[in-house]
Amino acid sequence: MANITIDGKQVTVKDGITIIEAIDQVKTELPRYCYHPGLSIAGNCRICQVEVEKMPRTVIACNTRVAEGMVIHTQSAKAKESQQVVLEFLLANHPLDCPVCDQAGECKLQDYYMDYGLYDSKFNEQKVKKTKKAVSIGPTIMLDQERCILCSRCVRFGDEITKTHDFGIFNRGDHAELNIYPGQELNNKYSGNVADICPVGALTDKDFRFKMRVWYLGSQESVCPGCSRGCNIKVEYEKSRPYHLKNERVMRLKPRENMDVNKWWMCDEGRYAYKSIDQNRIQKLISKENGVSSEISWQKALEKIAGLLKNAKPSSWAVLASPQYTNEELHLKKKLFKDQLKWTHIAFYAPGQEGSEDNFLIKKDKNPNSAGAAQILNLNGAADMTPVIEKAKRGELEGLIIFGHDLEKIYGAETLKLIRQKVKTIIYEGTNNNPTSAVADMVLPGVSYAEKEGTFTNFEGRVQRIRKAVEPIPGTLPTWDFLLNLSGLLGLSYKALRPEHIFEDLAKDNQAFQDLNYKKIGHQGMVWNKK
Amino acid sequence: MSEPILSRNFNIPDAHKLSVAESRGAYETAKKVLATSKPEDVINAVIASNLRGLGGAGFPTGKKWQFLPKDNPKPVYLVINADEGEPGTCKDRYILERDPHQMIEGIIISAFAIKSHKAYVYIRGEYVEPYRNLQAAVDEAYKKGYLGKNLFGGTYSLDLVVHRGAGAYICGEETALLESLEGKRGLPRLKPPFPAIVGLFGCPTIINNVETVACVPHIMKNGAEWFVKLGTPTCGGTHLFSLSGHVKKPGVYELPMGIPLKEIIYNYGGGIKGDKQLKAVIPGGISAKILTAAEIDVKMDYDSLKAAGTMMGSAGIMVMDENTCMVKMLYYATKFFSHESCGQCSPCREGTGWAHKIVTRMYHGEGTLKDLDTLLTIARNMEGRTICVFADAAAWPIQSYIGKFRAEFEAYIQNGKGKDLKPQEAVLQHG
Numbered sequence: 001m002a003n004i005t006i007d008g009k010q011v012t013v014k015d016g017i018t019i020i021e022a023i024d025q026v027k028t029e030l031p032r033y034c035y036h037p038g039l040s041i042a043g044n045c046r047i048c049q050v051e052v053e054k055m056p057r058t059v060i061a062c063n064t065r066v067a068e069g070m071v072i073h074t075q076s077a078k079a080k081e082s083q084q085v086v087l088e089f090l091l092a093n094h095p096l097d098c099p100v101c102d103q104a105g106e107c108k109l110q111d112y113y114m115d116y117g118l119y120d121s122k123f124n125e126q127k128v129k130k131t132k133k134a135v136s137i138g139p140t141i142m143l144d145q146e147r148c149i150l151c152s153r154c155v156r157f158g159d160e161i162t163k164t165h166d167f168g169i170f171n172r173g174d175h176a177e178l179n180i181y182p183g184q185e186l187n188n189k190y191s192g193n194v195a196d197i198c199p200v201g202a203l204t205d206k207d208f209r210f211k212m213r214v215w216y217l218g219s220q221e222s223v224c225p226g227c228s229r230g231c232n233i234k235v236e237y238e239k240s241r242p243y244h245l246k247n248e249r250v251m252r253l254k255p256r257e258n259m260d261v262n263k264w265w266m267c268d269e270g271r272y273a274y275k276s277i278d279q280n281r282i283q284k285l286i287s288k289e290n291g292v293s294s295e296i297s298w299q300k301a302l303e304k305i306a307g308l309l310k311n312a313k314p315s316s317w318a319v320l321a322s323p324q325y326t327n328e329e330l331h332l333k334k335k336l337f338k339d340q341l342k343w344t345h346i347a348f349y350a351p352g353q354e355g356s357e358d359n360f361l362i363k364k365d366k367n368p369n370s371a372g373a374a375q376i377l378n379l380n381g382a383a384d385m386t387p388v389i390e391k392a393k394r395g396e397l398e399g400l401i402i403f404g405h406d407l408e409k410i411y412g413a414e415t416l417k418l419i420r421q422k423v424k425t426i427i428y429e430g431t432n433n434n435p436t437s438a439v440a441d442m443v444l445p446g447v448s449y450a451e452k453e454g455t456f457t458n459f460e461g462r463v464q465r466i467r468k469a470v471e472p473i474p475g476t477l478p479t480w481d482f483l484l485n486l487s488g489l490l491g492l493s494y495k496a497l498r499p500e501h502i503f504e505d506l507a508k509d510n511q512a513f514q515d516l517n518y519k520k521i522g523h524q525g526m527v528w529n530k531k
Numbered sequence: 532m533s534e535p536i537l538s539r540n541f542n543i544p545d546a547h548k549l550s551v552a553e554s555r556g557a558y559e560t561a562k563k564v565l566a567t568s569k570p571e572d573v574i575n576a577v578i579a580s581n582l583r584g585l586g587g588a589g590f591p592t593g594k595k596w597q598f599l600p601k602d603n604p605k606p607v608y609l610v611i612n613a614d615e616g617e618p619g620t621c622k623d624r625y626i627l628e629r630d631p632h633q634m635i636e637g638i639i640i641s642a643f644a645i646k647s648h649k650a651y652v653y654i655r656g657e658y659v660e661p662y663r664n665l666q667a668a669v670d671e672a673y674k675k676g677y678l679g680k681n682l683f684g685g686t687y688s689l690d691l692v693v694h695r696g697a698g699a700y701i702c703g704e705e706t707a708l709l710e711s712l713e714g715k716r717g718l719p720r721l722k723p724p725f726p727a728i729v730g731l732f733g734c735p736t737i738i739n740n741v742e743t744v745a746c747v748p749h750i751m752k753n754g755a756e757w758f759v760k761l762g763t764p765t766c767g768g769t770h771l772f773s774l775s776g777h778v779k780k781p782g783v784y785e786l787p788m789g790i791p792l793k794e795i796i797y798n799y800g801g802g803i804k805g806d807k808q809l810k811a812v813i814p815g816g817i818s819a820k821i822l823t824a825a826e827i828d829v830k831m832d833y834d835s836l837k838a839a840g841t842m843m844g845s846a847g848i849m850v851m852d853e854n855t856c857m858v859k860m861l862y863y864a865t866k867f868f869s870h871e872s873c874g875q876c877s878p879c880r881e882g883t884g885w886a887h888k889i890v891t892r893m894y895h896g897e898g899t900l901k902d903l904d905t906l907l908t909i910a911r912n913m914e915g916r917t918i919c920v921f922a923d924a925a926a927w928p929i930q931s932y933i934g935k936f937r938a939e940f941e942a943y944i945q946n947g948k949g950k951d952l953k954p955q956e957a958v959l960q961h962g
Contacts, residue, residue, distance in 0.1 A: 041721060042721075043721040043876075043918060044875045044876050044877070044918070045876075045877055046876050046877055046878055046916055046917065047877075049916070057915045057916075058916070063721050082916060085878070085912035085916070086877060086878055086912075086916060088912070089877045089878045089880075089881040089882055089885075089912070089913075090877045090881065092881040092882075092885050093881060093884070122905050122908065122909075123885065124905075125885060125888040125889065125892070126888065128884065149877065150874065150875075150877070150880070169716070169874070171874070172699070172701075172870075172871070172872065172873055172874050173869055173870060173871070173872040173873070173874045173880055173883060173884055174869065174872070174874065174880050174881055174883070174884030174885075175874070176873075176874030176875075176880060
């Protein structure tokens with residue numbers, strides 16, 4: 001350990017770390033462009049200048065290691081001057097096209113000018129013109145060479161993280177420019193991250209570009225539901241201008257740092273999968289009676305379902321739960337269908353739905369909560385839905401409650417058709433329209449992960465919270481809320497009012513979740529107690 | 532100067548050929564050292580000789596060699612920096628072209644001293660004739676068993692590869708040179724780690740200048756004491772001075788360290804061309820700060836020149852007579868540096884180009900007095916804030932030309948000079 005002083009504050013840090021790492025540990029502000037904790041040190045932007053006592057000149061914090069007794073100043077006149085003059089160089093040839101730049105509002109050139117610049121520009125010459133301005137370099141990213149400050153973060157991301165070696169810096173001096181290699185395009189499974197790590201408006205995300213100025217965005221912490229990794233994300237939604245983009249609320253997803261799960265990154269598959277939150281949503285509660293569909297209230301629907309279930313023979317009804325749902329919701333399903341109603345046909349695993357996998361973040365299980373579902377429902381290896389489906393096909397089931405699954409996608413249109421013929425009552429609960437919801441007798445509009453609270457358990461047993469970013473669409477009801485109400489009508493009483501309370505009940509009920517609560521899970525999740 | 536040492540074969544016809552070189556004593560010292568000395572003996576002799584790096588930095592060579600890690604399991608490389616690109620300098624060229632065996636012998640002894648079995652010569656791309664002669668000399672040495680396996684029939688083996696650069700000045704910076712040698716863009720590396728610890732291909736590496744290693748056989752042959760006596764108390768031996776500009780006899784002169792600059796210009800160079808008045812001298816290549824005519828009473832060695840506020844650098848002496856336009860001189864200096872900045876660090880990338888644009892404007896009669904202060908600010912802001920010393924080198928001409936000839940710059944601006952320059956001269960660097 002080394003005892004150092006940062007801006008008059010004495011701290012003890014690990015030996016051999018860099019000054020910038022120490023500064024980040026004590027949460028002092030220091031500008032940086034090329035430095036990124038997930039990438040190698042480039043030391044080229046030169047903005048992270050600090051004054052170290054007994055050193056003749058200011059040094060860059062990212063490539064200077066701490067030493068016992070080091071006295072570091074980030075705010076001294078000498079340090080500030082160095083930071084300021086470097087910023088002036090960085091902005092010398094920058095086009096300053098902020099009014100038409102989509103990075104405005106989250107641009108580190110803008111931010112640092114306000115924090116460390118505030119000089120009167122001395123640059124009075126013709127700026128260097130570069131060739132590629134607003135040029136597509138792949139399916140997801142646009143490049144603007146003039147805005148680029150050549151920090152090389154994207155180059156290093158391609159070299160070190162994805163190892164796809166997409167970017168290079170070409171030419172020399174002030175004509176150096178960032179580009180992808182000739183004849184190539186930026187198209188890897190993690191392309192979107194380069195827009196996140198680009199500190200300026202050089203690399204922007206096509207999907208988000210010009211959709212909304214970032215100062216109109218709200219941000220909520222969540223977890224990507226795209227696979228069992230459970231990458232920590234921020235759901236960014238429009239917060240103040242509902243008239244701006246009708247029916248579109250969630251604008252983009254951004255990765256959120258979690259060193260135990262996804263570090264600073266997320267895959268493109270997860271990043272661009274948010275559209276189902278606002279598109280093709282089930283918004284009306286529909287009930288079919290004698291071939292006639294009508295919209296009914298939740299109160300009526302709940303009474304109707306409770307009536308059906310009260311009289312149902314436990315062996316003639318089945319429920320298809322889903323690992324797309326939260327631990328809390330799965331817990332309520334278990335309590336209601338397994339413990340209270342004593343149903344025997346409960347399954348959640350949809351076979352043959354695995355996707356691609358890699359050695360980095362992407363898992364082949366495209367469900368966010370398979371581990372939680374298996375632990376909570378505790379089906380002793382009988383999680384596969386296929387036996388239930390077979391039973392339904394043979395006409396041995398009277399009723400079927402489906403949570404989220406599209407049977408046509410999993411088993412084919414013929415099977416769905418056959419089940420429709422053989423099963424008298426099909427109740428569908430879910431968020432988006434699909435062929436299965438289209439044939440159900442009752443369709444219950446649920447809410448997406450961005451509209452509710454809860455937890456997912458990732459493939460390693462890490463329990464992580466999702467949080468409500470936007471209000472549920474009017475008429476929709478979170479599944480936990482629906483199940484709480486239904487349970488009440490079926491004689492189960494909970495004191496739970498919120499998912500947090502359901503989780504407390506789960507923690508009492510299931511050993512794996514013992515001693516966990518929302519506070520402990522916090523922002524970074526916690527691994528459960530399963531041995 | 533009594534007896535030439537490094538330049539003794541420069542005027543011998545075909546001295547780059549092995550037979551001629553051998554008739555002049557080439558490889559005798561290497562044979563003897565490999566047969567009778569231990570690596571430490573060589574290192575000790577080089578330390579005792581006060582040999583300093585003759586590429587420009589003047590770092591004690593033996594001390595540099597000692598930076599190599601002890602008990603290191605990786606191969607050690609010796610890299611010879613023959614990327615002589617400093618404007619005003621052509622000394623290494625003479626060795627490479629006219630007496631390459633002198634350098635090869637130096638490489639053999641130096642590599643033996645640092646226990647390296649592979650050496651590279653990184654030669655400037657534009658040096659075509661020197662490259663041909665050097666490569667032919669290497670081939671001949673291989674054929675004769677002076678390079679390759681079991682040198683001179685002994686136990687020590689050494690491979691030597693000649694690699695041609697592609698024309699970037701920055702590749703003369705030793706870590707950029709290593710990057711280039713590894714097949715990457717020539718960008719200077721962050722230090723630490725220094726090349727002696729992590730150098731070429733991640734292995735401990737010593738980088739020496741052509742002339743530096745060429746001195747080693749002479750030290751081993753005549754003894755460290757002899758070498759020390761040739762120079763000053765802190766800097767042994769002789770040095771090849773490249774003399775150019777407005778002198779009657781420009782050329783490469785081998786002279787002892789510490790010789791007065793005046794003597795080089797007026798005795799060896801024969802004085803100013805056309806017997807005009809001397810205006811200024813750059814003593815060590817374009818990067819060195821300029822000396823006015825009043826300041827040339829200085830000895831040519833690392834310490835004396837440093838004390839005079841400039842540097843020995845590559846010992847490329849550029850002499851300017853009374854008619855030289857300092858604005859034009861600065862125009863050429865900033866043009867060079869903006870063209871050669873690698874573009875990695877923002878202060879240098881943006882600062883060199885910015886400065887050149889201002890000077891170009893000034894040169895073409897559109898400068899303002901305020902520009903002079905802006906230039907000095909840019910220079911000060913670039914200095915010491917980058918990975919390598921290129922930005923410092925780019926700042927020094929700006930600071931010294933304007934600092935020492937400010938009245939001339941002001942007059943140039945105020946009298947509207949330069950407005951009648953031909954259009955082709957007005958073309959910007961990349962334009």
